[in-house]
Every structure is written in structure tokens, then in C-alpha cells.
Amino acid sequence: MPELPEVETVRIGLQKLVVGKTITNVDFDWPKSFPNAPADVSQFLLDSTIVSVKRRAKVLLLELSSSYSLIIHLKMTGQLVYRSKTEDFGAGHPNDSLVNPLPDKSTRVTLTFNDNAKLFFNDQRKFGWVRLLPTVEVPQLDFFKKVGPEPLASDFNWQSMKERLLRRKNTNIKAALLDQSVVAGVGNIYADESLWGAKIHPTRLARDLTDKDFTALHRALVDVLQLSIDKGGSSNSTYVDAEGRKGSYMSFANVFRREGQPCNRCGTIIVKTRVAGRGTHTCPTCQKLSKT
DNA sequence: CACTTGACCTGTCCGC
DNA sequence: TGCGGACAGGTCAAGT
Numbered sequence: 389m390p391e392l393p394e395v396e397t398v399r400i401g402l403q404k405l406v407v408g409k410t411i412t413n414v415d416f417d418w419p420k421s422f423p424n425a426p427a428d429v430s431q432f433l434l435d436s437t438i439v440s441v442k443r444r445a446k447v448l449l450l451e452l453s454s455s456y457s458l459i460i461h462l463k464m465t466g467q468l469v470y471r472s473k474t475e476d477f478g479a480g481h482p483n484d485s486l487v488n489p490l491p492d493k494s495t496r497v498t499l500t501f502n503d504n505a506k507l508f509f510n511d512q513r514k515f516g517w518v519r520l521l522p523t524v525e526v527p528q529l530d531f532f533k534k535v536g537p538e539p540l541a542s543d544f545n546w547q548s549m550k551e552r553l554l555r556r557k558n559t560n561i562k563a564a565l566l567d568q569s570v571v572a573g574v575g576n577i578y579a580d581e582s583l584w585g586a587k588i589h590p591t592r593l594a595r596d597l598t599d600k601d602f603t604a605l606h607r608a609l610v611d612v613l614q615l616s617i618d619k620g621g622s623s624n625s626t627y628v629d630a631e632g633r634k635g636s637y638m639s640f641a642n643v644f645r646r647e648g649q650p651c652n653r654c655g656t657i658i659v660k661t662r663v664a665g666r667g668t669h670t671c672p673t674c675q676k677l678s679k680t
Numbered sequence: 681c682a683c684t685t686g687a688c689c690t691g692t693c694c695g696c
Numbered sequence: 697t698g699c700g701g702a703c704a705g706g707t708c709a710a711g712t
Contacts, residue, residue: 420688420689463688464689465689465690465691494690511689512689512690512691513688513689513690513691514688514689514690515688515689556682556683558682558683559682559683559684563683563684625691625692626691664684665684665685665686
């Protein structure tokens with residue numbers, strides 16, 4: 389579920405909530421959710437303070453005072469939910485979104501802080517993970533070595549996006565957009581939304597796009613990612629931010645999960661198909677199959 | 681090499 | 697209502 393805007397929304401929340409706090413305990417119930425624990429835990433995690441919360445692509449980085457970092461990937465259904473002790477971990481809290489008590493059956497890892505607040509890593513499908521690594525080794529991970537540029541960075545322009553998309557010139561443009569080594573952080577929602585914005589059909593081959601298409605796609609992608617961050621991300625099913633709140637981007641979506649409804653631009657009924665092995669939402673009129 | 685498909689998991693929804 | 701199968705936002709490994 390969580391793509392760049394959702395992970396960035398979580399990062400903004402955690403930045404506010406956990407920086408400066410010291411970890412006093414860690415629990416985890418599912419070894420794959422914390423693959424290199426527990427050997428390093430007591431020495432490099434307990435009694436260390438969270439120095440910063442960063443994001444690269446869809447990955448969160450919690451830098452610790454121990455010179456180690458917690459690396460967290462939410463994958464499809466991961467959540468990082470913070471609860472202060474005064475919220476009593478959900479019971480009876482006035483905020484509706486905090487009604488569910490934590491931990492629950494999807495809680496995989498729990499961090500406890502020196503003020504008794506807790507950070508819950510919940511993950512229904514168990515695809516996500518938390519890792520503990522020396523901070524200096526993080527850039528050496530295969531994922532970080534190959535991942536593409538941040539699309540919201542100021543130096544990310546349409547020319548560099550074109551150059552990177554053409555590394556996948558013989559595949560369809562949707563598969564190229566979803567490739568994390570091309571551009572960081574794009575997933576199924578924002579691939580569909582940006583292709584609609586640029587009026588490009590997802591099955592067109594990357595090599596067949598014109599410069600006009602590349603400029604439109606760059607503009608549409610940047611705009612849709614920024615809009616979604618402004619709206620707190622997309623809460624399609626399980627996604628919530630660090631305070632347990634849903635995002636509202638889905639009410640601004642033009643095609644994603646809108647099959648059967650009229651296109652906001654031309655009124656044609658949005659269709660759902662399968663492209664690059666993923667559910668794909670398209671306006672069959674606006675999004676041309678061939679060069680314009 | 682470039683590209684596509686299957687596997688990792690659990691929960692939900694849809695049709696019979 | 698029960699049950700099987702398809703499907704869900706991500707990423708690797710294995711296959712073609």
C-alpha cells in the first residue's frame with residue numbers, strides 16, 4: 389500500500405513524535421518482521437536515542453545515537469503507529485481513529501520509549517520488515533545502491549526522467565514507472581494517476597513516448613505526489629499515518645479504484661485491466677494507445 | 681541481458 | 697451461510 393506520499397506522511401509524523409526519545413524495550417513476534425534481531429538488539433538498539441527520521445524511496449530510516457539505524461519497509465500493509473502513555477494505547481481515546489487498542493494481532497514489532505510511549509509496527513500480510521544496521525552501511529544495501537532519484541527533488545527534471553525511463557525502453561510505460569531503479573517511490577496508485585494526468589495509455593512502450601509525453605508525465609507525476617502528500621496520502625484499505633489517521637487522497641483520485649465511474653475530464657467510463665501484472669485503471673478515451 | 685512471472689502472507693470480497 | 701478462488705498498494709528470485 390504505502391507509496392512515496394504515504395511513507396513521507398508517516399515520516400513527517402514520526403519526526404514530530406519520536407525524535408529525541410530513547411528506546412527502552414523492543415518486542416517482536418514474527419522473526420521475518422525483524423530479520424537481524426535479536427543478536428544486535430540489546431547492544432545497539434536499547435538505550436539509544438532517535439536522532440532523525442528520514443525517507444528514501446518507500447523506506448524509512450530512523451537514525452539512532454548508537455550510530456546504528458532502524459530501516460523500515462512497510463510493503464503492502466505495514467503501519468507505524470505511535471501512542472503516548474496518556475492515550476492508554478487506544479482504549480477510550482476521544483479520537484475515533486485511535487479506538488482500536490494496540491498491540492493487536494497484526495502487531496509485529498513494538499518499541500517502547502523512556503516516557504512509556506510506544507511505536508507499533510503493524511503488518512497484516514507480514515511482507516514488511518524492520519532491520520538494524522550501522523548507519524554507515526545503509527547506503528551499501530543493494531536496494532539503496534540501485535534505487536533511482538527522488539521524484540520531488542529539485543534537480544529531478546523531465547530530461548532525467550526520460551533518460552531513466554528509456555533504460556526500460558522495450559517494456560510498457562507502467563512497468564517502467566513502477567521500477568524503483570528508474571524513479572524512486574512510485575507504486576500502483578501514482579503510476580495510474582500520473583499516466584491519466586499525462587494522457588498516456590499504460591500499455592504504450594517506453595520507447596514510443598515523445599518528448600511531449602515525457603514532459604507531461606514528469607509534470608503529472610510531481611503534481612500528483614505533492615498533492616497526495618498534502619492530503620496525507622491514500623487510505624485505500626489499511627494505510628494510516630503515525631497518529632493512526634487515514635489520508636484523503638482517494639477522494640481526489642481520477643482513475644485509481646474508479647472503474648465504472650465517469651472520467652473527470654471527458655466522461656468516458658473508467659476501465660480496469662491488468663498491465664505489468666497489476667490492476668490498472670485507465671480512461672480509454674483520454675489515454676491514447678499510440679503517439680499523438 | 682531484458683523482461684515477465686511466481687512467491688512471500690493474511691484478509692476480504694465475489695460468485696456458486 | 698459456506699466455500700473456493702481471485703485479488704490487494706511491493707519487491708525479490710527464478711524463469712523465459
